[in-house]
Amino acid sequence: MSFASLRDQRRAKDAKSLLKSTGSAPQNHVARRNGWPVVPNDPYELSESLEIRKSPSAGRTLFSRTLFNPGSVVLSCRPHVHVISNSRISSHCATCCTEVSETVSLKRCSKCAVAYYCSTACQNADWPMHKPECVSLRDWAKSAPDPGVAIPGEAVRCLGRVLRLREREGYASKWTKQMSSMQSLRQNLPSSAAESHTHIAHALVRYLGISGPEGLNKYGITSAGDLVDIVSQFTTNSFTLSSSSLSPIGVCISPTVALANHSCDPNAVVVFPRPSGTTLQEPVMQIIAFKNISPGEEILTSYVDTSQPRHLRRQDLRETYGFTCACDLCEGRDNNADADPRYCVWCPKECGGKCSLAELDDQQLECFRCQAKYEATAQEEVLDRVRLATEALEKATQLELSDPARALRMTTNMLALVNMPYSSHPLLGLLRLHVALLITSLSSSSTPSDRTLTEAITTGFRVQHGLHDVLPAGHPVRGISLFELGKLLAMDPPPGEEDHREAEMIPPHGPQRLALAMSTLVQAREELRVGFGASGELVGQVDALLKELEREVQVWRQGVRNVLQTGSIISST
Ligand SMILES: C[S@@+](CC[C@H](N)C(=O)[O-])C[C@H]1O[C@@H](n2cnc3c(N)ncnc32)[C@H](O)[C@@H]1O
Numbered sequence: 320m321s322f323a324s325l326r327d328q329r330r331a332k333d334a335k336s337l338l339k340s341t342g343s344a345p346q347n348h349v350a351r352r353n354g355w356p357v358v359p360n361d362p363y364e365l366s367e368s369l370e371i372r373k374s375p376s377a378g379r380t381l382f383s384r385t386l387f388n389p390g391s392v393v394l395s396c397r398p399h400v401h402v403i404s405n406s407r408i409s410s411h412c413a414t415c416c417t418e419v420s421e422t423v424s425l426k427r428c429s430k431c432a433v434a435y436y437c438s439t440a441c442q443n444a445d446w447p448m449h450k451p452e453c454v455s456l457r458d459w460a461k462s463a464p465d466p467g468v469a470i471p472g473e474a475v476r477c478l479g480r481v482l483r484l485r486e487r488e489g490y491a492s493k494w495t496k497q498m499s500s501m502q503s504l505r506q507n508l509p510s511s512a513a514e515s516h517t518h519i520a521h522a523l524v525r526y527l528g529i530s531g532p533e534g535l536n537k538y539g540i541t542s543a544g545d546l547v548d549i550v551s552q553f554t555t556n557s558f559t560l561s562s563s564s565l566s567p568i569g570v571c572i573s574p575t576v577a578l579a580n581h582s583c584d585p586n587a588v589v590v591f592p593r594p595s596g597t598t599l600q601e602p603v604m605q606i607i608a609f610k611n612i613s614p615g616e617e618i619l620t621s622y623v624d625t626s627q628p629r630h631l632r633r634q635d636l637r638e639t640y641g642f643t644c645a646c647d648l649c650e651g652r653d654n655n656a657d658a659d660p661r662y663c664v665w666c667p668k669e670c671g672g673k674c675s676l677a678e679l680d681d682q683q684l685e686c687f688r689c690q691a692k693y694e695a696t697a698q699e700e701v702l703d704r705v706r707l708a709t710e711a712l713e714k715a716t717q718l719e720l721s722d723p724a725r726a727l728r729m730t731t732n733m734l735a736l737v738n739m740p741y742s743s744h745p746l747l748g749l750l751r752l753h754v755a756l757l758i759t760s761l762s763s764s765s766t767p768s769d770r771t772l773t774e775a776i777t778t779g780f781r782v783q784h785g786l787h788d789v790l791p792a793g794h795p796v797r798g799i800s801l802f803e804l805g806k807l808l809a810m811d812p813p814p815g816e817e818d819h820r821e822a823e824m825i826p827p828h829g830p831q832r833l834a835l836a837m838s839t840l841v842q843a844r845e846e847l848r849v850g851f852g853a854s855g856e857l858v859g860q861v862d863a864l865l866k867e868l869e870r871e872v873q874v875w876r877q878g879v880r881n882v883l884q885t886g887s888i889i890s891s892t
Pocket residue numbers: 376377378379380500501502555556577578579580581582639640641642643644645
């Protein structure tokens with residue numbers, strides 16, 4: 320069955336459920352705005368500034384009833400369930416997600432040796448949930464065929480918590496009603512998702528020690544369809560749990576935040592800015608407006624990385640969420656007469672214009688500015704390099720955590736080969752990964768080299784350039800990458816290497832670099848105040864670093880003054 324017919328089926332289904340929800344009540348009893356029925360907020364308890372409407376083709380969606388300025392918090396809540404991912408399980412507290420550091424140590428659960436906590440208070444808070452989970456984790460480890468799979472994946476651990484919480488909270492509770500109201504794609508499951516759903520369902524049953532239908536009944540599951548619904552609700556509505564600097568650290572579910580529909584040109588973002596200051600309230604999840612949202616406007620977040628080209632965004636959305644995005648960006652209604660900066664190469668005549676790589680279909684690449692066309696062999700060579708770079712990006716991303724040195728060699732080699740605008744896929748991805756790997760190398764080396772620092776800074780500037788062309792101001796990814804660049808510029812260059820190359824140095828050294836670091840950090844603060852809201856943890860970190868640099872500048876100015884004064888004393892005597 321084609322995707323279009325699946326979508327049409329869903330539309331028909333939406334229309335049916337709409338009729339059902341209005342029942343036999345007269346039409347004028349159903350509140351409508353712009354023709355869309357307003358759905359009662361219950362059981363969500365949304366604030367007065369928000370309302371839920373039912374779209375004809377995209378299910379329930381959130382609308383604003385007030386003006387949200389860029390940087391204002393649209394919604395703030397603690398997720399219903401969250402778990403730390405397998406790769407971060409020993410470095411983040413299972414309860415509040417605080418990361419291990421020089422000042423924070425984590426203690427491991429002595430029974431399962433899987434969950435880690437930053438304090439006794441966090442361990443106690445998690446105990447009612449962890450107690451049965453602890454038994455499941457131990458049983459799972461005992462029967463694991465090898466140590467590499469001794470801990471179940473985060474989807475299975477998260478769903479284990481969902482089922483146990485449903486039982487604990489009660490099937491008629493608000494908590495369970497909210498969870499059950501989340502959309503399931505069971506009826507229109509994309510074929511690509513069926514295999515992974517089955518795999519998760521099998522693993523879940525094994526993890527919970529369920530051996531027959533009675534075991535499932537205990538968790539309120541009366542049919543295989545119920546189980547598919549629960550897995551599908553998870554995949555369609557879960558969020559990547561991230562640190563305050565957007566590093567992925569786990570997975571979580573909030574039925575309220577999940578009410579927001581998707582656009583590749585969104586007006587709001589979902590972040591975890593750690594605003595509470597009290598670990599026991601964390602993780603706090605927020606929807607933040609990064610554009611003006613007027614009363615009566617739909618609140619739209621993005622489920623995918625919007626710096627990616629359309630074909631990759633569409634593929635992700637189809638496979639995981641079962642729909643084809645029809646936003647202005649995807650449908651080419653964004654009034655952009657140039658090549659898509661997310662997927663393009665430079666003009667063959669180097670006029671500064673770009674040729675689009677989107678919808679190529681054997682056509683000749685043509686410059687949008689001067690209409691010059693690529694020769695067949697040159698075009699083949701360019702496309703080969705794009706393919707090669709795409710594969711290298713995928714491979715290096717997989718190796719980022721397990722073998723960062725090898726990943727760094729791959730990005731270094733590939734960056735020397737690709738020549739396309741910094742904003743374009745796969746170059747932007749390679750540049751972002753390259754900076755991250757260089758930062759890892761700088762922080763893990765006992766003798767970091769100035770060459771590595773310089774390369775990280777120059778690459779950081781290229782990333783800025785690229786992101787600027789594909790993400791709007793205030794997007795959290797822009798703020799984070801400016802902050803990283805500011806921190807690199809603020810680092811003291813390693814001693815002993817700098818003098819002989821100073822004249823040709825890009826970026827500058829000495830006080831000029833300090834000034835550049837400060838202006839970059841001020842810009843980062845502006846962007847972060849929008850993308851994470853003013854009370855985000857990172858805004859405080861930028862302020863602290865700016866104060867430190869201010870003091871360095873004072874010391875440096877005083878030093879110059881001293882030298883000048885000493886000089887004038889010498890010359891006057
Ligand atoms: C996280 S849920 C959003 C809330 C959902 N509309 C509901 O009624 O519960 C994601 C699902 O909403 C629908 N959806 C979200 N954004 C959409 C869009 N732009 N176009 C079509 N469907 C969309 C898709 O079915 C998707 O799988």
